[in-house]
Amino acid sequence: MEFSIIQKQPKKDQLFILDNERSLGQVDILESNEASYVKKALKDKQSLITINQYNRVIFIYLITEKDSETLTQEGIRKTGATIQALANKHKIGTLGITNLSSKPNAAYTLAEGIALANYQFLKYKSDADKSVNALQNIAFTKQSITLKEVEQLTVITEATYHTRTLVNEPLAHLTAEQLAKEISTIGKAAGLKVTVLNKARIVKEKMGGLLAVNRGSILPPTFTIIEHKPKKALNKKPIVLVGKGVVYDTGGLSLKPTLASMDRMKSDMSGSAVVTGTMYAIGKMQLPLHVIALVPATDNRPGQDAYVPGDVITMYSGSTVEVLNTDAEGRLLLADALHWAKRYEPELVMDFATLTGAAAIAVGNCGIVCMGTADEEVKNKMRESGNRQYERLVEYPLWEEYAEMLKSDIADMKNVGGRYGGAISAGKFLQHFTDYPWMHFDIAGVSFNTATSGYHTSGGTAYGLRMAVDFLMHYAKN
Ligand code: BES
Ligand code: ZN
Numbered sequence: 001m002e003f004s005i006i007q008k009q010p011k012k013d014q015l016f017i018l019d020n021e022r023s024l025g026q027v028d029i030l031e032s033n034e035a036s037y038v039k040k041a042l043k044d045k046q047s048l049i050t051i052n053q054y055n056r057v058i059f060i061y062l063i064t065e066k067d068s069e070t071l072t073q074e075g076i077r078k079t080g081a082t083i084q085a086l087a088n089k090h091k092i093g094t095l096g097i098t099n100l101s102s103k104p105n106a107a108y109t110l111a112e113g114i115a116l117a118n119y120q121f122l123k124y125k126s127d128a129d130k131s132v133n134a135l136q137n138i139a140f141t142k143q144s145i146t147l148k149e150v151e152q153l154t155v156i157t158e159a160t161y162h163t164r165t166l167v168n169e170p171l172a173h174l175t176a177e178q179l180a181k182e183i184s185t186i187g188k189a190a191g192l193k194v195t196v197l198n199k200a201r202i203v204k205e206k207m208g209g210l211l212a213v214n215r216g217s218i219l220p221p222t223f224t225i226i227e228h229k230p231k232k233a234l235n236k237k238p239i240v241l242v243g244k245g246v247v248y249d250t251g252g253l254s255l256k257p258t259l260a261s262m263d264r265m266k267s268d269m270s271g272s273a274v275v276t277g278t279m280y281a282i283g284k285m286q287l288p289l290h291v292i293a294l295v296p297a298t299d300n301r302p303g304q305d306a307y308v309p310g311d312v313i314t315m316y317s318g319s320t321v322e323v324l325n326t327d328a329e330g331r332l333l334l335a336d337a338l339h340w341a342k343r344y345e346p347e348l349v350m351d352f353a354t355l356t357g358a359a360a361i362a363v364g365n366c367g368i369v370c371m372g373t374a375d376e377e378v379k380n381k382m383r384e385s386g387n388r389q390y391e392r393l394v395e396y397p398l399w400e401e402y403a404e405m406l407k408s409d410i411a412d413m414k415n416v417g418g419r420y421g422g423a424i425s426a427g428k429f430l431q432h433f434t435d436y437p438w439m440h441f442d443i444a445g446v447s448f449n450t451a452t453s454g455y456h457t458s459g460g461t462a463y464g465l466r467m468a469v470d471f472l473m474h475y476a477k478n
């Protein structure tokens with residue numbers, strides 16, 4: 001999707017954003033019978049009106065004010081998805097957008113909804129050229145948006161597309177090594193430094209968590225480090241992002257029941273895709289922040305040499321873990337990455353992971369379960385970003401009792417805490433490997449859609465990316 005700013009709309013397909021009926025008078029291209037048709041439709045409480053002329057389509061969109069600005073903005077984004085479908089139905093290649101409302105960011109938000117809804121993953125379709133969406137350009141009238149907003153829209157759209165594509169790629173293409181390669185390509189396109197640690201190096205470092213999960217696989221693990229280090233960074237100590245990179249989760253020997261529960265497990269690297277997309281965005285935006293991302297990656301399989309329930313492993317940190325369920329693998333490789341992060345003495349660490357079914361059961365696909373030790377002020381900023389981007393956060397407590405659940409008779413900890421409070425005991429496990437302000441985002445419920453819903457296309461959603469980028473952008477401002 002391309003975005004541009006133009007002086008004057010050509011007499012082609014266009015959309016006008018209004019926030020009251022009076023501003024309809026400013027839509028100067030309607031004939032009088034069309035104008036009265038629109039007036040009547042607006043009176044009948046229609047908020048999106050299509051005028052299908054033989055040589056062009058005009059959309060009139062009246063913004064609906066909801067109970068809060070957060071909800072109003074999300075309504076605009078969702079309308080964007082509706083418009084995206086209509087535009088493609090009408091084979092519109094370039095849609096002109098003019099904002100006549102008093103909301104300065106209305107064109108941005110609407111276009112964001114359109115652009116995110118317009119994502120397609122056609123790589124494996126033989127008739128891809130026939131299925132590709134007609135809509136490829138959005139042209140804003142110059143009073144409707146700022147140049148800065150257009151740049152941001154471009155970056156956010158590209159970052160979201162990269163993230164979704166990484167999630168949508170099946171294991172057959174996206175092994176841990178291939179994930180590292182894709183991250184390198186995406187990272188380099190944004191001017192980032194990418195370093196990939198191979199299996200030999202991971203063995204040398206003694207990353208016991210990552211290696212234990214990898215034992216059942218015939219494919220080697222990787223540990224990828226992405227760095228954005230601008231000359232004039234505002235932070236002395238880096239912010240570190242960590243993403244779970246389980247390129248496929250069969251559960252290992254604690255095999256997942258095959259009936260449907262494995263279907264979406266190519267998406268178990270969504271955390272790594274979100275941090276990759278986030279790094280891409282901040283690199284492209286040249287955000288004045290020093291940020292490092294870590295991606296431990298492997299598939300989790302019940303191969304011949306697979307780790308077994310009952311095994312005791314020594315983690316990268318030196319702690320021992322009794323593995324009682326090989327399907328609780330994400331926390332093992334994340335723990336190694338969280339331990340690695342200590343070397344940077346980070347100001348803040350944020351990890352993203354499809355960590356537990358329990359998080360999905362708790363809030364469904366309506367938000368992110370989060371928890372952590374970051375300052376209250378930082379948490380509030382994260383919540384604000386989550387609301388602004390409608391990638392909302394629900395914070396869970398890290399009470400001491402949850403650590404009790406992880407006590408092992410024979411090792412320092414076990415890797416499962418039991419059925420109840422499963423999302424939290426997983427977070428509590430991770431906390432053990434941190435000694436810095438930290439926030440954990442469990443995106444198991446939101447990272448993957450089996451069907452398109454609004455501007456979230458089917459497959460990878462990139463949920464969490466816009467919250468993270470928004471948070472870092474505001475962090476850089478303060
Ligand atoms: N990758 C899964 C979590 C998951 C479940 C993500 C559903 C997306 C949708 C994770 O590795 C896992 O299997 N967790 C187990 C942990 C349990 C064995 C303690 C779970 O949640 O059941
Ligand atoms: Zn698992």
Ligand code: ZN
Nearest residue numbers: 246249268330
């Ligand atoms: Zn998993």
